[in-house]
Amino acid sequence: MTHQINWEFPQALEDEAIYILRETAAQFEKPVLLFSGGKDSITLVRLAQKAFYPGKVPFPLLHVDTGHNFPETIEFRDWLVNTLGLDLIVRNVQDSIDQGKVQEETGKYASRNALQTVTLLDAIEEGKFDACIGGARRDEEKARAKERIFSVRDEFGQWNAKMQRPELFDILNGKINIGENVRVFPISNWTELDVWNYIRREKLEIPSIYFAHERDIIERDGLYWPYSTYLNTTADEVPFRQKVRFRTVGDMTCTAAVLSEADKLEDIIAEIMEAKISERGARIDDKRSEAAMEKRKQAGYF
Amino acid sequence: MEVLRIATSGSVDDGKSTLIGRLLYDTNSIPQDKMEALHAASKRKGLDFTDLSLLTDGLVAEREQGITIDVAHIYFSTPTRKYIIADTPGHIEYTRNMVTGASNAQVSLILIDARKGIVEQTHRHFFIASLLRIPYLVVCVNKMDLVDYSEARFNQIVEDFQQLLASASYKAQEVKFIPISSLYGENVATRTGSINWYQGPTLLDYLEQVSFDQEDSRHPARFPIQSVIRPRTTEYHDFRGFAGKVASGHFNVGDEIISLPSGQKSRIKTIEQFEKQLPAAHARESVVITLEDEIDSSRGNMLVKTDNIPEQRKEITANICWMDQQKLVAGKTYLLQHGINRVKAKVQQINFVIDVTSYQHIEGKNDMGLNDIGSITLKTAQPVFADLYAENPANGAFILIDEFNNTTVAVGTLI
Numbered sequence: 172m173t174h175q176i177n178w179e180f181p182q183a184l185e186d187e188a189i190y191i192l193r194e195t196a197a198q199f200e201k202p203v204l205l206f207s208g209g210k211d212s213i214t215l216v217r218l219a220q221k222a223f224y225p226g227k228v229p230f231p232l233l234h235v236d237t238g239h240n241f242p243e244t245i246e247f248r249d250w251l252v253n254t255l256g257l258d259l260i261v262r263n264v265q266d267s268i269d270q271g272k273v274q275e276e277t278g279k280y281a282s283r284n285a286l287q288t289v290t291l292l293d294a295i296e297e298g299k300f301d302a303c304i305g306g307a308r309r310d311e312e313k314a315r316a317k318e319r320i321f322s323v324r325d326e327f328g329q330w331n332a333k334m335q336r337p338e339l340f341d342i343l344n345g346k347i348n349i350g351e352n353v354r355v356f357p358i359s360n361w362t363e364l365d366v367w368n369y370i371r372r373e374k375l376e377i378p379s380i381y382f383a384h385e386r387d388i389i390e391r392d393g394l395y396w397p398y399s400t401y402l403n404t405t406a407d408e409v410p411f412r413q414k415v416r417f418r419t420v421g422d423m424t425c426t427a428a429v430l431s432e433a434d435k436l437e438d439i440i441a442e443i444m445e446a447k448i449s450e451r452g453a454r455i456d457d458k459r460s461e462a463a464m465e466k467r468k469q470a471g472y473f
Numbered sequence: 474m475e476v477l478r479i480a481t482s483g484s485v486d487d488g489k490s491t492l493i494g495r496l497l498y499d500t501n502s503i504p505q506d507k508m509e510a511l512h513a514a515s516k517r518k519g520l521d522f523t524d525l526s527l528l529t530d531g532l533v534a535e536r537e538q539g540i541t542i543d544v545a546h547i548y549f550s551t552p553t554r555k556y557i558i559a560d561t562p563g564h565i566e567y568t569r570n571m572v573t574g575a576s577n578a579q580v581s582l583i584l585i586d587a588r589k590g591i592v593e594q595t596h597r598h599f600f601i602a603s604l605l606r607i608p609y610l611v612v613c614v615n616k617m618d619l620v621d622y623s624e625a626r627f628n629q630i631v632e633d634f635q636q637l638l639a640s641a642s643y644k645a646q647e648v649k650f651i652p653i654s655s656l657y658g659e660n661v662a663t664r665t666g667s668i669n670w671y672q673g674p675t676l677l678d679y680l681e682q683v684s685f686d687q688e689d690s691r692h693p694a695r696f697p698i699q700s701v702i703r704p705r706t707t708e709y710h711d712f713r714g715f716a717g718k719v720a721s722g723h724f725n726v727g728d729e730i731i732s733l734p735s736g737q738k739s740r741i742k743t744i745e746q747f748e749k750q751l752p753a754a755h756a757r758e759s760v761v762i763t764l765e766d767e768i769d770s771s772r773g774n775m776l777v778k779t780d781n782i783p784e785q786r787k788e789i790t791a792n793i794c795w796m797d798q799q800k801l802v803a804g805k806t807y808l809l810q811h812g813i814n815r816v817k818a819k820v821q822q823i824n825f826v827i828d829v830t831s832y833q834h835i836e837g838k839n840d841m842g843l844n845d846i847g848s849i850t851l852k853t854a855q856p857v858f859a860d861l862y863a864e865n866p867a868n869g870a871f872i873l874i875d876e877f878n879n880t881t882v883a884v885g886t887l888i
Contacts, residue, residue, distance in 0.1 A: 177474060177550065177552055177553075179474040180474070181474045181475070181476045181555050183475075183476045183757060184476070185759070186718060186757055186758050186759040187757075187759075189718075189759035190699070190718040190759050193699040193700055193716055193717075193759070194699065194813065196700065197699055197700050197772055197813070220747075221746075221747040222716070222759070223702060223716070224702075224747050224748070224761075225702070225704050225706075225708070225709045225712055225714075226702045226703070226704040226709075227704065309546040309548070310546075310547075310548045317544065317545050317546075336880055336881045337569050337570065337572070337573040337796050337881050337884070338573060338881075339572070339573055339576045339870070339872055339881070339884040340576045340577060340870050340884075341577070341718075341812075342810055342812065342813075342870070342871070342872050343813075344810060344872060344874055344879070344880075344881045346808070346874055346879035347879055348878065348879055359546070360476075360546065360548070360557055362548050362550070362555075364550075365555070
């Protein structure tokens with residue numbers, strides 16, 4: 172069975188997400204939108220813009236910069252914030268390292284992905300944010316399929332799968348105890364294709380790394396890794412030039428590239444529908460173990 | 474593209490997760506890397522086949538115990554529809570999750586093990602689907618392969634289920650029986666030829682043709698105000714719009730409306746969706762409404778059309794499902810959240826608790842425990858603009874929140 176591509180975006184999903192964002196702004200004192208520069212958080216920014224129009228987006232964006240981001244992502248972030256007149260807060264993983272709160276990983280699989288949790292939790296505490304809006308989707312990964320729309324976290328940012336509040340109908344209970352905060356997932360019910368179709372319908376700009384481009388890469392464990400000064404390589408891992416693109420925006424040390432010629436949005440969508448590997452399959456950090464995501468979530472990972 | 478929401482229910486071993494895995498597999502919705510992970514995980518468990526149920530049993534604890542313990546959401550689509558499945562557990566102790574999953578569903582999918590027939594859980598699931606007035610009910614008689622695809626066995630189960638239907642309070646449900654084998658894929662998305670005596674649609678064919686939302690036009694227009702948008706910029710200096718999602722019915726530009734609770738009247742000047750101006754707003758659409766006159770309305774208020782105004786209730790009788798470890802106590806005060814509107818509410822009395830397998834009402838109870846379903850009467854501090862659930866489900870449900878620990882302790886539907 173081959174996929175017929177359905178280019179239509181289910182409008183019900185936008186209506187639901189806007190409703191959730193408006194509830195977030197109304198029920199919490201200091202919400203913040205966690206922005207990674209990836210397509211899901213770009214979608215969130217668009218939804219926030221629409222939810223409060225013609226008013227201003229009533230909360231800032233927070234970007235946890237690992238220092239290992241693709242330069243294209245940072246460039247895009249600054250362009251978006253300036254164009255839409257949004258408030259942006261940036262916190263750096265490097266600061267957490269310098270403060271001795273976390274330690275840089277070593278070895279060829281070293282990444283700062285796990286480290287950013289500490290920086291994020293510190294930023295939440297410092298900003299007294301009681302609601303963090305994120306672009307996670309339930310279709311991404313098994314543990315995320317169980318996540319609520321308003322997901323209560325304790326002081327340590329921990330998620331307890333067995334203690335989740337029931338969510339009934341479209342009624343959202345954002346009441347929390349002192350020290351707790353809520354992770355809000357407005358696009359919980361979207362799939363990867365829904366996000367792409369939305370970006371297409373809304374004619375949204377996205378970072379250039381999503382489109383096919385020439386880049387130095389190395390091959391490791393059957394995946395294509397972007398070559399950069401941040402990546403620890405062994406002597407036999409020799410970079411070579413290849414036309415690739417990225418399906419997700421993560422760190423340069425933990426996001427695998429796919430071979431691609433797709434340089435238009437339609438081509439990307441067509442490619443995804445034909446894709447042989449699912450989106451998070453290109454996230455090297457999830458492969459560490461079957462229960463990797465669930466473990467990170469218990470530890471307060473976004 | 475339409476979105477169809479399905480809630481699945483079943484007992485522990487009747488193959489719910491396998492059925493969902495089968496639906497995803499047969500609609501080509503499982504990417505290759507997940508498929509490979511599935512092969513590997515099945516092998517590790519010493520199985521000689523690919524266990525499709527491992528696809529949805531997400532949490533570590535579940536994988537260890539081989540059961541599903543929470544609501545998992547699964548997505549797949551066909552060229553015409555996007556499907557959202559809320560996979561909910563069948564154990565007695567997780568009824569609250571089942572209610573959670575079912576609360577947003579248009580289709581309730583009940584699984585019956587062909588060898589076992591109707592069991593206690595079937596009653597419970599059917600009762601909840603009926604209580605929440607889910608318009609479509611699909612009864613899949615699964616594991617037909619283990620009863621030699623027997624037509625007589627299937628007919629017996631259908632007959633037993635008809636008796637259950639006869640006792641239900643909600644009669645508008647459309648019920649469909651399908652004999653399936655999720656393990657072999659028979660009648661899930663395709664026919665494998667093992668059941669020649671069944672001429673009806675496969676499960677997927679049935680889901681593809683289910684029509685919904687047709688009741689929406691009959692429901693009264695309700696617009697709960699989420700927030701007031703007042704940009705106070707040079708460009709939009711005098712702009713004052715009410716942001717919200719239409720709960721039910723529809724509104725047109727020019728309609729005369731009344732704002733509750735103030736009772737002030739005005740007319741709809743514009744209906745806006747970002748930069749677009751719309752002629753009308755329908756159920757579940759998120760819009761901004763501006764009015765001809767300056768009226769005093771804020772979050773928690775409701776705009777309705779003057780031809781159908783909900784009763785402003787300070788006393789509510791409701792069916793509730795209790796969802797907390799701490800028992801419901803008559804006389805205690807909770808926060809009642811109806812849609813987005815929160816008011817204090819005191820439990821006046823527990824009218825009765827329902828035995829969900831015999832449907833008997835047990836009176837004289839002073840408390841309700843986790844997973845109990847029953848009827849209570851509440852008194853609210855401020856009026857609630859709710860409709861009876863049977864008349865307008867989208868404006869007839871609420872939750873109760875514990876004032877001290879802020880958790881959601883119950884869901885209720887107005888009766």
